[in-house]
Amino acid sequence: MAALEEEFTLSTGVLGAGPEGFLGVEQSDKADQFLVTDSGRTVVLYKVSDQKPLGSWSVKQGQTITCPAVCNFQTGEYIVVHDHKVLRIWNHEDVNLDKVFKATLSAEVHRIHSVQRTEPLVLFRRGAARGLEALLTEPQQNTEAVIPDEEVIRWSEFFMVFKQPVLIFITEKHGNYFVYVRLCKSHSLSKYTLLLGKEEKSVKPNFTARVDGKFISLVWLSSDGCIYETLIPIYSSDTEKSQRLVRALMLKAVVSAGAQSGTAITILDQDHIAVLGPPLPTSKECLSIWNIKFQTLQTSKELPQGTSGQLWYHGEILFMLHGKCLTVIPYKCEVSSLAGALGKLKPTQESGTHPMPHFVNWETCSGYELGSYSTEQSKTPRRKKIETSLQPEVPGSKQLLLIIKRDSEKHIEVELRKFLAKSTPDFHTIIGDIVAGLLGRCKAEPSFYPRNCLMQLIQTHVLSYSLCPGLMEIALEHTDVQMLQLCLQQFPDIPESTTCACLKLFLSDTIHDEKKEMEEPAEIVQNGFSPEDSSCSKDDQQLNKKPEDEAKETVSFPVTSCPVAPKRAALLNAVLHSAYSETFLLPHLKDIPAKHITLFLQYLYFLYLKCSGNAAMTLPGVSPPTLSQIMDWICLLLDANFTVVLMIPEAKRLILNLYKFVKSQISVYSELNKIEVSFRELQKLNQDKSSRGLYSIEVLELF
Template identity: 50%
Template structure:
């Protein structure tokens, strides 16, 4: 199976592995063994391990050592996994189903910790980053910990009667705690979604295939939609979409399913036992690999859900308990009598990686394949789950109906997301709306279009006129989101956006609402706080010691502003330009357009690229802080492109000459710096080679002098 699998540019890989700890009796292999749970600790490098007995242990993963261990007294059993309150760094557990315990790191004896006896059995406690712990009871009742502690003996409602909870998870969505849990009854699976602040509960029944059984669940939330994934006994992973914005109050809705992944390849089938989501394109599955005529082998696998391929696998000959957890790019699972940690990596998979410059790996792109043969014309009929329908036409359908009613019903459809060729359908809807905008200049539903682009995985090809109209309307926020999310924007449109961004004044941009996450953590603020530094350091070298010291007037400017360069544009324009840097492109098609960029705009863009390059070079990591900032490779690629397109103009402009000189000297200083590093590396490699040639039994003390 490993020899025949299809790899795409090494999109996922299992890296080094190590043992975190040994396991006690009853915590090893087999589905009856295993651990009660593994939960995040108070630090990113910490995990909380709860065994099926009386003990909870806090580990520091990088050091592979325990930091604390707490045990219930003899005769007591911890029945609820220990969690850490992220706000108070206190630990919370339940033993014997109803006895709640809360303690701190300094507490040694668990029996002396805070104790509260509850009125109902607890299924699980979930710790949310900003919402505090949430307690789920076996009868389906939910309470936040602070409400529960006010009256521990308060009556807890029984919601699910004779159903049994199999899995649960909690999220924070727009500062509101949301809890989801799955139950089972007579082979049927049900899902409950509870909004705690609104005391709003919805029940769903999962559509299932005959003779198949739900084995494991996982879920994530994005843009007010819960994506629930289910590992089934028929060797498939199914996806269910649950909208949080529900207008219909039905007792029980049936959630239609869609096939996400078939766990088979080249005649081999993976009998999965548990799985986790790694990113929007990858999942990891733990299970047994069965091949006809061969003995099944337990293994850990990573699958690409976009291309339906097995990316990599690792055999586990000592067996597992069938459980897997994933934190901070690491897998945790039992292997034999130890708890094993495996580091993994996943890379973005797209066509742009092969034919052009790839978007940054943190930026989203189209996550599903679109059947282009099923794209219809602009007349589109959308069937609602309530058996109603709305006919959407570029003129008549949208003119006859109220715009507000239409948009509300369309939001309801988009929240479902279960129809065939859903992306193509939404693309046709956007195209129809844009056609109406062209016919009626007064009509432009900006907020609605922005919501569609933010919440749906669209592409430029599905709605080709959207960005053209946004450019005409100067809708900079919509253009920013399109550049961040669309993976197939033509170079002509990318250039048009760049020219528009550079031509708009910073004063105008200050009045516009834009996403500034990519710039807020590194943009200069010297002009606000008047901070003055007395030394300028680049890559460990003082610029005052450089042989080619800059001119006196430049040096004075550096000491006044406190940095080697101040940002030549405001934060809004910087955020828009960052969106340009993240966009996919091919140099062959982009370069002719860049040559048409006005000289003054080209100089401004070059100044901003130079500023980013200096910022990246201030630290050894060469990465900017913040959410999805430009990478050093993207900055260098655009620098080279811009100079290729405008070099003859640059050398003629007086304001560009000084910038080119500074860029040349800065790059030359870096070349010298890395050249010295290469010399040191060569010396160390030679020393290592000489050491291997010596007699290992000879003891000596040597002094190495590097000149």
């Protein structure tokens, strides 16, 4: 949820807002103090909590401030430029700007940018940029022309990205927009062409940006009332050419289309954006906060006196010109969640109450120690003493994590078995910490692979992929197909890329001599399989049936032999049961080799024949795939690899069989549609209006 708090007005006695509002509102080196620069001659330092000015400085009559004043966070001094070329630097104790430090530069300045942890950066109108210290050493130094003639800077911003100062500015020439990204330390410059719609070229867009990993997320409010976004790489591989940036729609119709004044946007955090402008053509201007993650309006405030179309934010405070006054609106944005976006977030509990949480906070619960829970404390000393004498000493979670870091696999396995034998509160968090500890040591020591411990933890049925994302990757590295099978059966949130990685391994992994195994099962199988594995034994018993045994079953169609061994069939069945999204799965299916795709299609066709002959018949195994799952996977494989499969001679017969299968399915569904229509007609014929409200039973027999 997001909320706008009560607004208040700063004193405006010394400020003069022009027709386009103020030049800027910038943070000073104090958290609660801000520099406000008007469009004329004055800079005022305000303390927002006291709603009063702490100092005011003006240039002489006839001089004009041409860019917002900023604070040098390294020295605490203030900097401003007047008449485009004259730079002034002063302290809070200075009274008269005419008597402070002055430097006349060789070129006109567009803006000075200043952020924490680095020196201020001066951006010139022709696109050149200089650090303040280098510029003060030689104020009259020549500056290069970065942008061509007739190209004008419309917007600029300055960021710190991994201790690297990054400048981004946007230029416009004859309705075309260009984006420049400069890395200040390496002096590299990248240029991009921003592709806007035709309607955007006639009206100046409102830009804002934030850093998103290795990209700059550039966001702008278009004249059609929609908000668009494009991602710009900070570290470009090609700095010579002008690359193109394509926009993507972020929010639709947030303000009235065609609104050319009083509109502005600014990004508040990764999930929220503030928008200034009229929501409808006839409505008054409004300040609103949108959740860009869930595309919902969180809160809004009407502005009857109008605005200048300028919006600044610092910390949790919004600044804007409302009427002729500089207005401050504090706001709050909570962590984005679906419940909050829909306005269903429940209020926090009152102090003094400690209800049991419905969801586990993995970060805050790490390091939870056994024995600290109320149920454990409620036991009497005598009962505790008896239990201690009867049971072996059980390590706490912190002690077990220390054992995992330094002891042998055998010792860890013994201590883990003791730990799991005792019922513990908040079980999910402790198991998550233990798995993380084991996986961390696996990465640090490649020879360390506590397979039995990991299998024990998976069988607690409390893990998920998101809780231990490195578990399946470790199992894939060690070709541990039994562990992967167990994860596929229990984890509900496995990414499609990992599912496909398991499928590749299952199709390529040779479990001894598969042909020999299909004739005579082996007693000991590599990769963790054993005859006692219940999930595979039932598959072995029924998939290995001889033709004479199959004939005894009530199956009215010829069943071909299974193209894979029973244990590989059990692995493939686990993949068929896994959850997936078709959009994300298809690209990964294209990476599977053609011969493996053919083998998988043959197996799916075999399963289809086993299922389709008798509707009441089920496949062998604890949880065999359904006919719907089989058909879905056949469609997925053909969609992703049809051209490849078509070129393989060995797959020709399979393609013909699948073609017949599709024709038969179409025929079946056609007949079912006819039956459905017949039922509807019968229902119409047997509807007796006079018998409404009466109880009757009618039996219809169809032959």
